[in-house]
Amino acid sequence: MRIGELARRADCPVETVRYYEKEGLLAAPRRSGANYRDYGPPHLERLAFIRRCRSLDMSLPEIHALLDAIERPGADCAPIDALLDEHIGHVATRIADLNRLKEELDSIRVHCAGRRPASACGIVETLSRPAAKRARRASHVRGAK
Amino acid sequence: MRIGELARRADCPVETVRYYEKEGLLAAPRRSGANYRDYGPPHLERLAFIRRCRSLDMSLPEIHALLDAIERPGADCAPIDALLDEHIGHVATRIADLNRLKEELDSIRVHCAGRRPASACGIVETLSRPAAKRARRASHVRGAK
DNA sequence: CTTGACCCTGTAGCGGCTCCAGGGTTTGAA
DNA sequence: TTCAAACCCTGGAGCCGCTACAGGGTCAAG
Numbered sequence: 001m002r003i004g005e006l007a008r009r010a011d012c013p014v015e016t017v018r019y020y021e022k023e024g025l026l027a028a029p030r031r032s033g034a035n036y037r038d039y040g041p042p043h044l045e046r047l048a049f050i051r052r053c054r055s056l057d058m059s060l061p062e063i064h065a066l067l068d069a070i071e072r073p074g075a076d077c078a079p080i081d082a083l084l085d086e087h088i089g090h091v092a093t094r095i096a097d098l099n100r101l102k103e104e105l106d107s108i109r110v111h112c113a114g115r116r117p118a119s120a121c122g123i124v125e126t127l128s129r130p131a132a133k134r135a136r137r138a139s140h141v142r143g144a145k
Numbered sequence: 146m147r148i149g150e151l152a153r154r155a156d157c158p159v160e161t162v163r164y165y166e167k168e169g170l171l172a173a174p175r176r177s178g179a180n181y182r183d184y185g186p187p188h189l190e191r192l193a194f195i196r197r198c199r200s201l202d203m204s205l206p207e208i209h210a211l212l213d214a215i216e217r218p219g220a221d222c223a224p225i226d227a228l229l230d231e232h233i234g235h236v237a238t239r240i241a242d243l244n245r246l247k248e249e250l251d252s253i254r255v256h257c258a259g260r261r262p263a264s265a266c267g268i269v270e271t272l273s274r275p276a277a278k279r280a281r282r283a284s285h286v287r288g289a290k
Numbered sequence: 291c292t293t294g295a296c297c298c299t300g301t302a303g304c305g306g307c308t309c310c311a312g313g314g315t316t317t318g319a320a
Numbered sequence: 321t322t323c324a325a326a327c328c329c330t331g332g333a334g335c336c337g338c339t340a341c342a343g344g345g346t347c348a349a350g
Contacts, residue, residue, distance in 0.1 A: 077266040
């Protein structure tokens, strides 16, 4: 099957399929006479697996490591469990960070309810004062807008 | 004061100060004879404000809009309140998304406790099956690793 | 024989920095 | 006075995971 069909079946943009190939996550398939990529069912399975992991917010390096752990012949589950645990830890940390953040935003928000000149706005005043230091950890789980 | 002192006082990397200037968030200061940036107290105040907003996970365009709303002469609080409400909404959405994600990860995690060959791992099997579709909204509030 | 859907490669852009190379300046001590 | 360390400058590349081009080739239906 050609890239368009593969992409449709895996619910993944065509450009992203090519991107995964370039990044070494998805094996390069053989090519047709016209230099078109020609995929088989195993490619679809693998792509679907990758997409599933992405929908769980795993990073590409994490997915790479997971695929390696799965494909190492005779390997047991332990490294797979560990990878998942680590990812769950990332997510839990991010949730905790965002909950703290939301509390702080809410506490700032109560300082104003409109109908005042901006120069007297309690929100602006609060934002102008230094905050208690919040730790900023490195994390791959992404943003809130 | 020179850029190093400003950065130290605002607890902000020097490169980031230059970046904010390039992005139009922080006014370009006058220059010394040696072409060094020379800042005054208002610059420090403004930079501290920006950093405080960043620590609350606002995007640079959000901060820009906030500064505009504050500096429009005679403006009232309403647009400021609205900006903050919108941001709080982003954060709340991201928290809800991550909570759903964590539940799903936890439910996958219980399928394995090591000591099995990877080929029989319940986690791998679960990851290989399609998930219920989760909506993926655009958001600026960032990741969990 | 033309239209339109598909495919190819390569490159640039998003946000918000961070880091580097390759230079110039200032400051303090020997 | 001379030297090193610490500071400053600009411009450009890199991070992640795509996304969106530009500029071309291929193929099937009408």
